[in-house]
Amino acid sequence: MAAAARRRKIVAGNWKMNKTVPEALGLVRELRGMVASLGDTVEVVLAPPFVALQPLHIALEGAPLQLAAQNCHWEASGAFTGEVSAPMLAELGCAYVIVGHSERRQFFGETDETVNKRARAVRAAGMTPIICVGETLAEREANQTLPVVERQVRGALAGFDAKDVATFVLAYEPVWAIGTGRTATSAQAQEVHAAIRGLLERLYDGETAGRVRIQYGGSVKPDNAAELLGQPDVDGALVGGASLKAGDFAAIVKAAG
Numbered sequence: 700m701a702a703a704a705r706r707r708k709i710v711a712g713n714w715k716m717n718k719t720v721p722e723a724l725g726l727v728r729e730l731r732g733m734v735a736s737l738g739d740t741v742e743v744v745l746a747p748p749f750v751a752l753q754p755l756h757i758a759l760e761g762a763p764l765q766l767a768a769q770n771c772h773w774e775a776s777g778a779f780t781g782e783v784s785a786p787m788l789a790e791l792g793c794a795y796v797i798v799g800h801s802e803r804r805q806f807f808g809e810t811d812e813t814v815n816k817r818a819r820a821v822r823a824a825g826m827t828p829i830i831c832v833g834e835t836l837a838e839r840e841a842n843q844t845l846p847v848v849e850r851q852v853r854g855a856l857a858g859f860d861a862k863d864v865a866t867f868v869l870a871y872e873p874v875w876a877i878g879t880g881r882t883a884t885s886a887q888a889q890e891v892h893a894a895i896r897g898l899l900e901r902l903y904d905g906e907t908a909g910r911v912r913i914q915y916g917g918s919v920k921p922d923n924a925a926e927l928l929g930q931p932d933v934d935g936a937l938v939g940g941a942s943l944k945a946g947d948f949a950a951i952v953k954a955a956g
């Protein structure tokens with residue numbers, strides 16, 4: 700069994716392609732006050748679109764809120780029109796970068812191999828990847844959930860040693876639960892999270908498996924957050940739609956605290 704480590708919960712808001720810079724600044728102004736009283740109990744992360752990173756970096760100075768990017772390229776620089784590199788994001792104050800989100804896998808040709816390359820770039824630039832995995836509805840109905848998630852985790856972590864992996868964040872996001880209002884039950888989430896932790900123990904060791912934080916994502920809302928976050932292997936949430944409203948996101952953060 701993985702060592703029972705005390706893992707600090709991590710709740711991240713993935714804003715996807717939403718919020719102009721003025722809107723982003725307004726949302727953060729509201730959020731700052733709402734999460735100020737939480738202290739150290741929960742780590743709170745915001746992943747706005749690239750263009751809002753620099754203004755939010757300035758606006759968040761001194762606030763207990765971390766910044767994440769939603770993606771990055773694996774090369775540090777070069778002729779890759781439209782791409783953004785990991786060192787550029789580190790310089791803007793990002794602590795995390797989301798890699799392998801299912802929308803990138805579905806719509807932008809992301810593969811386990813490119814997820815791994817991006818995660819390496821994130822680590823090399825001194826940031827932490829939030830690595831997303833999750834099965835489609837067809838895969839779940841074909842009883843392929845655990846093999847699919849296992850393949851994605853193995854692929855993303857290929858070549859990393861235990862010391863790196865222990866600091867990583869994984870996000871289990873069943874594709875059928877994203878943006879659909881249809882969330883996994885807490886038992887479904889716990890089953891996959893425990894399977895991921897078991898895999899980490901087999902790939903590395905119990906200590907490492909016990910330290911990795913695994914978020915759940917997919918229609919997390921204020922009214923289901925406490926139940927999901929109460930599961931022993933659910934260490935936080937990666938929140939899409941509900942992170943766009945300060946009150947809803949703050950309520951989810953409080954449910955984790």
Ligand SMILES: O=C(CO)COP(=O)(O)O
Pocket residue numbers: 713800872876877878879880916917918919937938939940941
């Ligand atoms: O994709 C997600 C977070 O990365 C989840 O999105 P929703 O919370 O909108 O379902």
